[in-house]
Amino acid sequence: NAGVTQTPKFQVLKTGQSMTLQCAQDMNHNSMYWYRQDPGMGLRLIYYSASEGTTDKGEVPNGYNVSRLNKREFSLRLESAAPSQTSVYFCASSDLEWGLAGGRDEQYFGPGTRLTVT
Amino acid sequence: DAKTTQPNSMESNEEEPVHLPCNHSTISGTDYIHWYRQLPSQGPEYVIHGLTSNVNNRMASLAIAEDRKSSTLILHRATLRDAAVYYCIPYFGNEKLTFGTGTRLTIIP
Numbered sequence: 001n002a003g004v005t006q007t008p009k010f011q012v013l014k015t016g017q018s019m020t021l022q023c024a025q026d027m028n029h030n031s032m033y034w035y036r037q038d039p040g041m042g043l044r045l046i047y048y049s050a051s052e053g054t055t056d057k058g059e060v061p062n063g064y065n066v067s068r069l070n071k072r073e074f075s076l077r078l079e080s081a082a083p084s085q086t087s088v089y090f091c092a093s094s095d096l097e098w099g100l101a102g103g104r105d106e107q108y109f110g111p112g113t114r115l116t117v118t
Numbered sequence: 119d120a121k122t123t124q125p126n127s128m129e130s131n132e133e134e135p136v137h138l139p140c141n142h143s144t145i146s147g148t149d150y151i152h153w154y155r156q157l158p159s160q161g162p163e164y165v166i167h168g169l170t171s172n173v174n175n176r177m178a179s180l181a182i183a184e185d186r187k188s189s190t191l192i193l194h195r196a197t198l199r200d201a202a203v204y205y206c207i208p209y210f211g212n213e214k215l216t217f218g219t220g221t222r223l224t225i226i227p
Contacts, residue, residue, distance in 0.1 A: 004161075035217075040219070041219060042217035042218045042219050043162065043215075043217040044217070048214070059214075059216075090161045090162075092161070105150075105152065105167075105209060107162075108163075108164075109160075109161025109162050109163065110161055111160065112159075112160075112161055
């Protein structure tokens with residue numbers, strides 16, 4: 001099992017360029033998430049998808065769009081990159097069964113994509 | 119969301135126990151206390167969670183105060199591999215884990 005994979009690992013963009021960050025999981029999880037982590041900060045939720053075909057905004061959704069392509073894949077798109085979007089982006093997945101799992105939500109994280117916007 | 123307060127940083131000697139505190143005085147009755155950690159240059163990983171009773175697993179123990187306003191993550195015998203940022207997160211299953219800035223744990227050989 002590869003777990004959660006992300007591509008690319010590193011990316012440099014110029015202001016105004018667009019790109020898509022890819023994420024895939026092989027654990028058959030229903031829920032998937034995109035976070036960003038700025039230097040010295042905790043992670044902030046951008047978007048999440050509780051199941052295939054649904055997406056919802058998190059804490060910092062502005063400037064991003066997402067697509068839950070199928071159960072395995074969840075992509076994050078920056079339409080017009082800005083320097084404020086320079087960050088490390090993490091994708092995660094979980095099999096949240098709140099009532100069945102005794103309150104446990106174990107999210108599995110990918111290795112991250114380090115994005116610099118100049 | 120419940121507010122949490124954790125020390126910015128802590129140090130511990132290798133092979134000694136480590137107690138990482140967290141205050142969450144505004145926690146609601148339905149929040150479970152989750153702990154995650156983030157090793158250098160990696161994504162976070164789940165450590166442990168609990169509601170009211172103390173909990174143990176292969177990674178750590180979680181001691182929860184009787185009034186649930188604070189908790190302590192206990193690493194019984196710290197190794198160099200335990201050097202990480204540790205996050206305490208009250209959570210009630212709304213799909214939105216909220217990571218604060220956590221406690222940066224340094225292990226001294």
